[in-house]
Amino acid sequence: MTEPDHHRTAVLVVGGGIAGLSAALFLARQGVRPILVERHPSTALLPQARAFNPRSMEIYRAFGLAEAIGGRTSILTDLPEMIGADTLAGQERFRFDLLAQVRPPATLSPTDWGMIDQDELERLVRGATERSGADVRFGTELVSFVSADDGVTATVRDLASGGEYRIHADYLVAADGNRAGIRTRLGIGADGPGVLLHVANYVFDADLGAALRGRRFLLAYLDQPRAGTTLSPLREFGRWALAVPYRPEAGESLDDFSERRCAELARLAVGDPGLDITLVPPVPGWTRKVTGTRIGGWVAHRYRAGRVFFVGDAAHVVPPSGSYGANTGIADAHNLAWKLAAVVRGQAGDALLDSYEDERRPVAQVTLEQAMRLLHGRHEGTGATAVDDLTMIFGYRYDSAAVLADGPAPDGPVEDPRKPSGHPGLRAPHVWLDRAGTRLSTLDLCHDAFTLLVGPDGAEWTTAARTAAGSCGVDLRTHHIGVELTDFEDRWLAAYGVTRTGATLVRPDGFVAWRAGDLPRHPAQELRQALRRLLARDARHQP
Ligand SMILES: Cc1cc2nc3c(=O)[nH]c(=O)nc-3n(C[C@H](O)[C@H](O)[C@H](O)COP(=O)(O)OP(=O)(O)OC[C@H]3O[C@@H](n4cnc5c(N)ncnc54)[C@H](O)[C@@H]3O)c2cc1C
CATH class of the missing domain: 3.30.9.10 (D-Amino Acid Oxidase, subunit A, domain 2)
Structure with missing residues (x-):
């Protein structure tokens, strides 16, 4: 073993597949410079996933990757059809357009499916991650780690030289794939x-x-x-x-x-x-x-063990039917990154990190059920599912301390995104807006930081937001719909479920955190309380 070489980072990501690379990209864009280690010398060389769903595309769009992905679409872009037969030469038993039922209308999302091979996507995301300042170390393997109350010490090996060194991290993101070596070492099973x-x-x-x-x-x-x-x-x-x-x-x-x-x-x-x-x-x-x-299919019993978090296939595996595996991992990474960044920056309490499991594990369970049903139907060319695919992609609802519900929770874990309620816990609905002749989506306004979307007669919210954000020490953007931005389809109020004086607080991952149906007597105070609760500022939990 060579002389130990100490390295420090707020977050160590293990695994340079699509989940780990995405986690590192999202963290880097939040201002946290993670170290990522991946044992392979390069990103994947063969495609697995060949279709990335529009929610993943919304996420990558927010990070400026939509155009690059669109430029690398595969030969499959124009032929998303599946066929079934005894042999290829034999008579077709069925043929169907895989995406016919799952293409979002323009009122639902500003994006469509990304028909890019997974290996191409990983190359693009790796490039963006490195350009964003993450320290990406391919050809480097995690050998062992010790997780303690004050951080994680990992021993890694540079596979080219054989040299080993230690990395000290505040948190470890285990994106090490379906063999889940880190989770297994921690004794956490799956169902x-x-x-x-x-x-x-x-x-x-x-x-x-x-x-x-x-x-x-x-x-x-x-x-x-x-x-x-x-x-x-x-x-x-x-x-x-x-x-x-x-x-x-x-x-x-x-x-x-x-x-x-x-x-x-x-x-x-x-x-x-x-x-x-x-x-x-x-x-x-x-x-x-x-x-x-x-x-196969399984979901880990836990997504967090102290300072270690499991994302992607390390946390859940679903059969390839339905194109959910990689997409679910990307959404995990997106959910976790802003929370880790907020805690690392000292803006949030550690308890915020518990909401990662509370939010993402139920989604994996519903997704696994969905993929299993699709798997059984695929060979027969049928696809009977409990939940329609667009609802699975856009309509799952988070129920955790990082969401402040404003009434009884809606029935069930999902909502039809074609009839949005704007209820806290759901993805912020997409509505087209116009700013000085440029069309943009509400989603383009709501990423990276907390965002307050304010109704046309809610001017008081602007000062309230400044006061609340200042007292909590967080970034909070405010956008005044109907004033700064034109709601030319007249959809925003209904989609967000607020009145003309109301406001909706959207989290950095684009999910509704809290809303006020109309202007309260003390908007700054209410907003400040909401932010403190959302960020677990008063919680006492320690990892
Ligand atoms: C045939 C097939 C088709 C699929 N089709 C789709 C689809 O259409 N849509 C979809 O969304 N999903 C699909 N999937 C699923 C998708 O490919 C996976 O969900 C996805 O690759 C998981 O990404 P990940 O980053 O979590 O894990 P992985 O891609 O497995 O990456 C984990 C990485 O961690 C590294 N690693 C492990 N241990 C260590 C260590 N100790 N030190 C350093 N590095 C380590 C590994 O080398 C690996 O590169 C398909 C899967 C298959 C098999």
Whole structure:
């Protein structure tokens, strides 16, 4: 071991997948300079997720990434169709447009789905994270850690030199993926259906023109060589990714997938026994051509252990049906980052951090149920779900101490976002506004800091906000709808559920924190009390 080299940071992020990179980006933009360690030498080299939902796109839009993502969309952008058949050459059992039911209308969101491959997105987010000042260390592995009352001491290894050194952090964000090494070391388990399927993945080049007969698709569910097989075009038509289930419980393993057998299985899937197939490494230069994936579902019992927080697949795993996995991890990171930043800056009490689990764990549980239903329906081409997908994406409601409800909680954990109530705990509704000829969304006003959206006759709120923010020592932006911004669709009052003298306080993650239906007698005092409660300023909890 080399001489210990001490490094200090407010937040150490372990894992440079999409959840860890996003957490580091969001923290850096909040003014906290995290250190991120990732054992791989680079970001992912193969796509997993190929569609990012409009809520994730709203988040990235707030960080200025929408244009870059739009410029890197994949070949799948124009063909979001899934098909089902016995073999590719056989008759289609079903075909449906995956996004037909889940594209948000312009009244619901300023964004759409981001059809970008996950590896491309990770590269973009890594670049933005580094430019934002985060200290990103790829090729660096977390070896061990000790979490104490006053911080976390991590031992990490630089895999190129073999040298080890220690990093002292106030908090550790464990974004270390579905193997969840950190959570496991802390003895925190998970509940759910568990591992449902083991899948062997490989990539091959072949001319499938005869079997395709001019058809195109995003993903084919095939029954050959085994039910649950999927085939999808990779980057270009002519290169294909095949995923074939195998059964460890029947003694099968990845070792059974020799190149020759892989080619035979691919011919069975396509339904063309004479097909010319060339297996290619999934990544140029790799000798290994077959990789294994576990498809399954579980949610961690806890999202926080003292100074350690679990985000992304480390906290929850859902089957790929419904495109929820990575998207849920991005939303976790977004929820946690502003809270950590507020505590690190001394603006919030530690108890604010408890709201991360209170808010995000129930969302993962509902998401897992949703993805399981979709998984069962997918092979039949059906998709019966308890909650419609747009509601799952935009309509989940947080119920925690970081939300101040102003009446009885609405029924159920979700609300139809097409009929917004503006109730605290829900994502701030999107409403188009106009500022001096430029169209912008309410969401463009509400990120990075607390924001007070004020009704047209609520001028008193501006002074009240300045007084309350000054006394709490927090940034609070104020926007006067109907004065500074034109509500040209006349939707804002109804969407936010306030009168012309009312105001809504939106958190830095774009969720409604508190609202006053109309102007109270002492607006500064009410706002100050709300901010103090939201930021757990009077709570005594210690980590
Ligand atoms: C076939 C497939 C299709 C999918 N499709 C979709 C989809 O359409 N939409 C969607 O939203 N999701 C989809 N998902 C899920 C999505 O890919 C995952 O949810 C997402 O990659 C999880 O990101 P993460 O950052 O939490 O974890 P990971 O991507 O697993 O990243 C964790 C990182 O931590 C690193 N790490 C672990 N331990 C250490 C350590 N000790 N030291 C340093 N680094 C460490 C790992 O090397 C890894 O890079 C799909 C998944 C699969 C398998």
